[in-house]
Amino acid sequence: MKAPTTLLVYLSGSCLALAVATTQGQQQFHSNGPTEALAGFDNLTNGFVTQAQFDLARAAFEERESIAAGLGPMYNAQSCAECHQNPVTGATSQITELRAGHYDARSDAFTDHPGGSLIHSRATDASLMEQLMPGNETRSFRTSLNTLGDGYVEAIDDATLRAIAQDQPLGMQGDILLVPVLESNGRSRVGRFGWKDQQASLLSFAADAYLNEMGVTSPLAPTENTSNGRSIAAFDPAPDPEDSGEDLALFAQFMRASKAPPRDAVLAASHDAQDGEDVFDAIGCATCHVKSITTAPTGTSFAGGAFVVTAALGNRVIHPFGDFLMHDVGTGDGIVQNGGPESRNKVRTAPLWGLRTHNRFMHDGESLTVNAAILRHAGEAANVIRHYRDLPDIRKLQLLTFLASL
Numbered sequence: 001m002k003a004p005t006t007l008l009v010y011l012s013g014s015c016l017a018l019a020v021a022t023t024q025g026q027q028q029f030h031s032n033g034p035t036e037a038l039a040g041f042d043n044l045t046n047g048f049v050t051q052a053q054f055d056l057a058r059a060a061f062e063e064r065e066s067i068a069a070g071l072g073p074m075y076n077a078q079s080c081a082e083c084h085q086n087p088v089t090g091a092t093s094q095i096t097e098l099r100a101g102h103y104d105a106r107s108d109a110f111t112d113h114p115g116g117s118l119i120h121s122r123a124t125d126a127s128l129m130e131q132l133m134p135g136n137e138t139r140s141f142r143t144s145l146n147t148l149g150d151g152y153v154e155a156i157d158d159a160t161l162r163a164i165a166q167d168q169p170l171g172m173q174g175d176i177l178l179v180p181v182l183e184s185n186g187r188s189r190v191g192r193f194g195w196k197d198q199q200a201s202l203l204s205f206a207a208d209a210y211l212n213e214m215g216v217t218s219p220l221a222p223t224e225n226t227s228n229g230r231s232i233a234a235f236d237p238a239p240d241p242e243d244s245g246e247d248l249a250l251f252a253q254f255m256r257a258s259k260a261p262p263r264d265a266v267l268a269a270s271h272d273a274q275d276g277e278d279v280f281d282a283i284g285c286a287t288c289h290v291k292s293i294t295t296a297p298t299g300t301s302f303a304g305g306a307f308v309v310t311a312a313l314g315n316r317v318i319h320p321f322g323d324f325l326m327h328d329v330g331t332g333d334g335i336v337q338n339g340g341p342e343s344r345n346k347v348r349t350a351p352l353w354g355l356r357t358h359n360r361f362m363h364d365g366e367s368l369t370v371n372a373a374i375l376r377h378a379g380e381a382a383n384v385i386r387h388y389r390d391l392p393d394i395r396k397l398q399l400l401t402f403l404a405s406l
């Protein structure tokens with residue numbers, strides 16, 4: 001069956017570039033000025049591809065992997081949707097992963113746990129099961145992140161994120177991390193995906209997750225993980241790379257075509273929520289939890305042409321309530337990935353869109369109420385939390401009502 005969207009996959013050595021050419025359903029997105037991004041928990045396309053193509057990509061995102069197809073030997077989940085499924089495919093979940101390593105304060109050096117900081121929770125053979133090893137006192141859980149609306153996030157220009165950081169007060173300016181775009185021969189871009197801003201494109205993000213969460217290798221991530229540093233080759237029946245790049249393309253297509261998390265329209269229209277938004281602004285929450293960001297214009301090319309902003313994603317206003325930058329708010333996990341020693345206790349600001357679908361908060365999921373999550377903030381957020389503590393009870397309730405509408 002001939003599809004109106006053509007996925008062009010180019011293989012060159014271990015690099016894969018993805019171009020998506022959409023031939024239908026774009027004209028309605030052209031306008032003279034920025035327009036609101038589409039939002040909804042409705043399993044409908046945002047127009048990046050047709051609904052039929054979106055449904056096929058979503059099916060790939062939901063598909064459970066098998067050992068014969070490349071699952072494991074080290075893995076955390078059998079499908080993308082296993083970790084991204086509340087209330088619909090692509091959103092967040094209660095699933096967490098474990099990270100660990102060792103920090104030497106004298107040398108200010110962090111060393112990964114043997115086999116890498118990610119401690120896998122599952123294995124295809126009992127003898128491979130990873131354990132937390134002695135001497136790795138830095139350890140933390142990380143919650144699964146929402147991926148809905150991430151096509152809009154990918155379409156944000158680097159300059160926009162830099163401007164957000166520059167506009168933040170001294171002592172609260174978010175860190176910009178340049179990370180390689182895997183499908184672009186290592187060209188760098190401002191990171192925006194993952195708790196440590198470790199990825200800058202959705203294809204790179206998909207390749208990283210496919211390998212580290214499901215154990216499936218691809219042209220962009222061709223090397224299997226180990227079991228606490230031990231080779232797993234004898235337990236891996238599928239030849240590498242286990243995915244040709246086709247699944248990666250579908251995962252990226254699904255995320256690019258997903259709508260952003262919507263607000264609760266009824267609650268958002270209430271006086272308490274509206275007054276609570278004023279409190280949110282007044283005490284400084286919006287400094288890092290940025291309410292509105294506009295994506296790059298249609299036709300903008302990123303990472304040497306690795307991907308181009310389409311009309312469905314370009315010049316769109318999103319409301320992520322996040323800045324996609326790294327901050328130290330006193331809750332960092334101590335893990336270093338791609339940001340150097342200074343990033344050890346920093347994490348990406350958690351976007352608050354879809355907050356009402358969570359019942360575990362912060363990067364580790366260890367705060368069980370929104371109020372508890374707020375009170376955990378310190379470091380760069382110390383003044384904001386001091387203002388929160390000083391609020392009259394009625395103002396705190398209004399703020400919490402506003403947050404409950406997100």
